[in-house]
Amino acid sequence: MKKFLIEFPEILFIALRAMRANKLRSVLTTLGIIIGIVAVTTMSTAIVGLREAFISSISSFGSDVLYVDKFPWFAMGNWNQYRNRKDITFEQYEKLRSILKNYEAMAPSKSTFGAGVKRKDKSVQATLVFGTTEDYQKTGNVNPAEGRFLNDLDVKSGRRVCIVGKDIVDELFPRENPLNQYIKINNVPMQVIGVLEKQGSGMMGAFSLDGQVIMPLKTFETVISNRHQRLRIDIKIGDVSKLADAKEEIISAMRVIRKVPLNKPDDFAINQQEALKDMYDKTIGIVALAGIVITALSLFVGAIGIMNIMFVSVTERTREIGIRKAIGAKTWSILFQFLTEAAILCIMGGIIGLIISFPLSLVINQFLPTAMPLDIVFISLLISALVGVISGFLPAWKASKLNPVDSLRYE
Amino acid sequence: MNIINIEHIAKIYQVGSEEVHALRDVSLKIDKNEYVAIMGPSGSGKSTLMNMLGCLDTPTKGIYDFKGNNVSQMNDNELAAIRNKEIGFVFQTFNLLARSNALHNVELPLIYAGVSSSERKERARLALEQVGLSDRIHHKPNELSGGQRQRVSIARALVTKPSIILADEPTGNLDTKTGEDIMALFNDIYELGNTIILVTHEEYIAEHAARIIRLRDGLIEKDEMVTKRYVPKKNGASKV
Numbered sequence: 111m112k113k114f115l116i117e118f119p120e121i122l123f124i125a126l127r128a129m130r131a132n133k134l135r136s137v138l139t140t141l142g143i144i145i146g147i148v149a150v151t152t153m154s155t156a157i158v159g160l161r162e163a164f165i166s167s168i169s170s171f172g173s174d175v176l177y178v179d180k181f182p183w184f185a186m187g188n189w190n191q192y193r194n195r196k197d198i199t200f201e202q203y204e205k206l207r208s209i210l211k212n213y214e215a216m217a218p219s220k221s222t223f224g225a226g227v228k229r230k231d232k233s234v235q236a237t238l239v240f241g242t243t244e245d246y247q248k249t250g251n252v253n254p255a256e257g258r259f260l261n262d263l264d265v266k267s268g269r270r271v272c273i274v275g276k277d278i279v280d281e282l283f284p285r286e287n288p289l290n291q292y293i294k295i296n297n298v299p300m301q302v303i304g305v306l307e308k309q310g311s312g313m314m315g316a317f318s319l320d321g322q323v324i325m326p327l328k329t330f331e332t333v334i335s336n337r338h339q340r341l342r343i344d345i346k347i348g349d350v351s352k353l354a355d356a357k358e359e360i361i362s363a364m365r366v367i368r369k370v371p372l373n374k375p376d377d378f379a380i381n382q383q384e385a386l387k388d389m390y391d392k393t394i395g396i397v398a399l400a401g402i403v404i405t406a407l408s409l410f411v412g413a414i415g416i417m418n419i420m421f422v423s424v425t426e427r428t429r430e431i432g433i434r435k436a437i438g439a440k441t442w443s444i445l446f447q448f449l450t451e452a453a454i455l456c457i458m459g460g461i462i463g464l465i466i467s468f469p470l471s472l473v474i475n476q477f478l479p480t481a482m483p484l485d486i487v488f489i490s491l492l493i494s495a496l497v498g499v500i501s502g503f504l505p506a507w508k509a510s511k512l513n514p515v516d517s518l519r520y521e
Numbered sequence: 522m523n524i525i526n527i528e529h530i531a532k533i534y535q536v537g538s539e540e541v542h543a544l545r546d547v548s549l550k551i552d553k554n555e556y557v558a559i560m561g562p563s564g565s566g567k568s569t570l571m572n573m574l575g576c577l578d579t580p581t582k583g584i585y586d587f588k589g590n591n592v593s594q595m596n597d598n599e600l601a602a603i604r605n606k607e608i609g610f611v612f613q614t615f616n617l618l619a620r621s622n623a624l625h626n627v628e629l630p631l632i633y634a635g636v637s638s639s640e641r642k643e644r645a646r647l648a649l650e651q652v653g654l655s656d657r658i659h660h661k662p663n664e665l666s667g668g669q670r671q672r673v674s675i676a677r678a679l680v681t682k683p684s685i686i687l688a689d690e691p692t693g694n695l696d697t698k699t700g701e702d703i704m705a706l707f708n709d710i711y712e713l714g715n716t717i718i719l720v721t722h723e724e725y726i727a728e729h730a731a732r733i734i735r736l737r738d739g740l741i742e743k744d745e746m747v748t749k750r751y752v753p754k755k756n757g758a759s760k761v
């Protein structure tokens with residue numbers, strides 16, 4: 111150990127001097143590692159960001175909320191089996207509400223993507239439009255920043271009132287108080303009674319919650335569509351640990367309500383947020399993994415470059431190795447000397463790569479809610495050192511095993 | 522007490538399907554503070570014997586006993602340790618590190634011996650002084666003359682205070698005058714009590730030694746003491 115500490119400065123010195131003596135060659139060799147590190151770090155930053163964006167975009171689905179729907183959100187297998195299912199109706203919702211005991215809030219809802227919203231000469235496209243009840247404030251976890259949410263009376267009498275997202279207000283009421291003013295949705299005048307607080311989930315432009323409109327269910331049915339449309343029942347349980355039990359309870363209640371024969375499978379589905387995450391990890395996760403693997407290939411190519419140049423370096427310095435061995439360098443000294451050289455090449459590549467990919471991550475941050483994670487910084491430095499050691503090993507091993515007599519004779 | 526004791530040593534190189542007998546059957550003993558010249562025509566096995574004595578290589582057959590250690594059985598790292606501590610090499614082509622200055626070249630064996638930086642520098646400076654190069658310690662090999670380079674490599678051989686100094690044709694790349702200076706330096710080192718083994722093919726160089734071993738075709742042809750050793754005038758070497 112003491113010997114090692116005495117030798118290490120020499121080893122470091124030799125490695126740095128060798129790199130200085132071959133500046134252009136070192137730079138070109140390192141380029142492979144730089145590109146590899148930039149590719150891997152920006153890729154993983156983007157992937158982490160994509161997931162963050164997804165999670166924040168599904169955060170409107172509460173983790174303690176169950177969604178009773180006609181279909182499962184992610185249908186595996188045969189779509190035919192779902193096709194003939196009967197719609198969930200408002201009457202079924204009312205029955206479920208009277209049967210079920212342990213829940214915090216229950217809201218039936220219908221929704222649609224996109225609807226034209228106008229005021230005077232201005233117009234905007236709402237991203238999502240919901241028709242629901244006062245309970246939706248809890249099941250959907252929506253809070254008006256100004257004004258109020260729907261109340262019992264709004265819902266029962268189907269009043270033409272609505273709560274709108276911040277983006278819509280910004281667009282239609284640039285300098286005015288929107289409360290109690292009228293806007294036109296599908297050309298029907300509606301009174302704004304509340305404005306939602308800003309969510310700001312960057313990327314999901316087309317699905318941004320800041321562009322949503324919420325109105326009473328009955329109003330929705332007349333204003334948005336009089337067609338028969340899918341009804342969903344959102345049930346907030348209030349306690350994630352009771353989710354499984356509640357699910358059982360809801361399933362048996364729904365079977366009774368929908369008169370499903372004992373020997374038949376459910377003709378409805380209970381969805382939850384967790385399923386969305388699972389689904390994300392299963393599909394996008396695989397794509398992301400493939401992305402990482404493919405970008406890691408560029409690092410591998412860089413490693414081959416390092417290995418190649420280290421073999422050249424060993425051959426060039428055969429005589430030096432012979433001299434060092436003749437005067438007493440042990441096998442490990444020579445091995446370590448070349449490993450250090452390879453590792454330094456790679457770590458420098460790693461550092462330069464990080465310096466390049468940091469601003470790139472700031473660019474990605476414009477689209478995805480992410481910053482380059484600190485652990486990626488450490489991991490990539492570790493990886494580059496490891497790449498150096500692995501790709502340097504074969505050449506270093508060759509050097510350390512050279513016969514001193516032959517190497518001294520080498521011209 | 523013998524430093525070196527070799528018995529019936531042979532070294533056979535396999536070149537393709539052919540065996541080259543570089544050494545056939547060599548036995549010899551060398552004592553402390555001897556000055557031995559190994560002579561012989563080209564290809565007679567001088568360098569092979571030298572490499573063997575210097576623990577750079579191990580014999581195919583026979584026993585090599587160095588200060589009571591059986592070298593023939595040692596592994597690479599044990600051999601490296603012996604070379605580092607006990608043997609100082611001087612080569613025909615100097616074999617200095619081209620990018621390092623004189624001081625660092627002389628320090629090198631001490632680095633592998635695990636000597637601390639300050640002690641290393643001190644001892645390397647002393648060794649360079651001993652060979653008369655105090656004013657050249659920061660020069661790189663290509664800034665030195667052939668004779669000066671050979672002095673640096675002699676300083677490197679001396680710095681660890683080895684049991685033997687092995688010199689393979691140390692004057693082979695030098696002009697006659699410079700070669701004579703180097704031989705004078707070896708004489709000084711010998712007179713300070715060191716053991717020197719010198720390989721040469723030139724009679725007048727061999728006559729500096731006290732004993733001459735003549736090789737031919739991998740065998741010892743003659744091993745005799747020199748009756749009238751040539752003693753050069755005092756040269757560069759000062760006290761140890």
Ligand SMILES: Nc1ncnc2c1ncn2[C@@H]1O[C@H](COP(=O)(O)OP(=O)(O)O)[C@@H](O)[C@H]1O
Pocket residue numbers: 534535536541542543561562563564565566567568569570
């Ligand atoms: N590494 C080797 N491989 C094969 N043959 C060798 C090797 N080294 C030396 N020889 C052969 O061994 C013989 C003795 O060589 P060497 O000891 O170098 O002689 P000298 O130094 O006396 O000129 C020569 O015939 C030479 O060709």
Ligand SMILES: [Mg+2]
Pocket residue numbers: 567568
């Ligand atoms: Mg020779």
